[in-house]
Amino acid sequence: MSSSSMPLSPLRLSLLFLLFTFHTTTTTAQGLINTTCKTCSQNNPNIKFNFCTTSLQSSPASQCAGDLHTLGTISIKLIQSNVTDTNCFIKQLIKNKKLVNPFIQRCLEDCFDLYSDAIPSVEQAMENYDLERFVDANVELSSVMDAATTCEDGFKEKRGVVSPLMKRNGDTFQLSAMALSIMGMLQTGSQY
Numbered sequence: 071m072s073s074s075s076m077p078l079s080p081l082r083l084s085l086l087f088l089l090f091t092f093h094t095t096t097t098t099a100q101g102l103i104n105t106t107c108k109t110c111s112q113n114n115p116n117i118k119f120n121f122c123t124t125s126l127q128s129s130p131a132s133q134c135a136g137d138l139h140t141l142g143t144i145s146i147k148l149i150q151s152n153v154t155d156t157n158c159f160i161k162q163l164i165k166n167k168k169l170v171n172p173f174i175q176r177c178l179e180d181c182f183d184l185y186s187d188a189i190p191s192v193e194q195a196m197e198n199y200d201l202e203r204f205v206d207a208n209v210e211l212s213s214v215m216d217a218a219t220t221c222e223d224g225f226k227e228k229r230g231v232v233s234p235l236m237k238r239n240g241d242t243f244q245l246s247a248m249a250l251s252i253m254g255m256l257q258t259g260s261q262y
């Protein structure tokens with residue numbers, strides 16, 4: 071039986087409609103992520119386009135993100151989970167004393183303090199972002215960015231030492247830069 075001879079039942083019609091709506095929504099969201107990440111990476115060379123799109127897409131909420139403000143929320147939530155996870159990871163590393171020498175141990179302790187302070191900073195930033203207090207959110211997210219940089223720089227003070235937190239610090243730095251960039255677009259309305 072050819073499909074053309076099948077009547078379009080109301081059920082089939084609504085299924086088609088659902089499929090179409092889903093397709094359109096995800097395509098639009100993808101387009102928004104693409105445009106946003108393109109602008110972010112143009113405005114700040116520290117932000118890699120692929121990192122930006124992959125990160126934003128990893129959030130299930132991004133499939134429905136119809137506006138820039140939502141993408142900003144997603145990026146701050148990503149920082150939140152990054153920072154919390156890294157803080158816990160550092161704690162584990164510090165506990166495992168035999169794996170690290172005294173220099174690294176000291177660096178890790180500094181990083182632990184930095185990330186412990188970063189957790190409430192991101193929380194505050196989320197609150198201020200929701201209230202569109204972008205100036206305050208900017209200060210708080212900049213401090214998170216600084217925390218990642220300061221943590222990473224600590225390991226560089228001794229030759230031959232490889233930071234066990236390099237990727238994590240880099241991710242937190244880049245995600246914060248993304249959130250700051252998105253806030254800049256929201257403030258100036260210059261996203262497109």
Ligand SMILES: *[C@@H]1O[C@H](CO)[C@@H](O)[C@H](O)[C@H]1NC(C)=O
Nearest residue numbers: 096097098099100101102104
């Ligand atoms: C988004 O960018 C990706 C990678 O460049 C591309 O494959 C995709 O077609 C783009 N999607 C939209 C809706 O622009």
Ligand SMILES: *[C@@H]1O[C@H](CO)[C@@H](O)[C@H](O)[C@H]1NC(C)=O
Nearest residue numbers: 125128148151152155156241
């Ligand atoms: C941090 O965020 C990035 C980008 O979303 C992700 O790839 C990475 O796995 C996250 N790291 C942790 C430790 O959660």
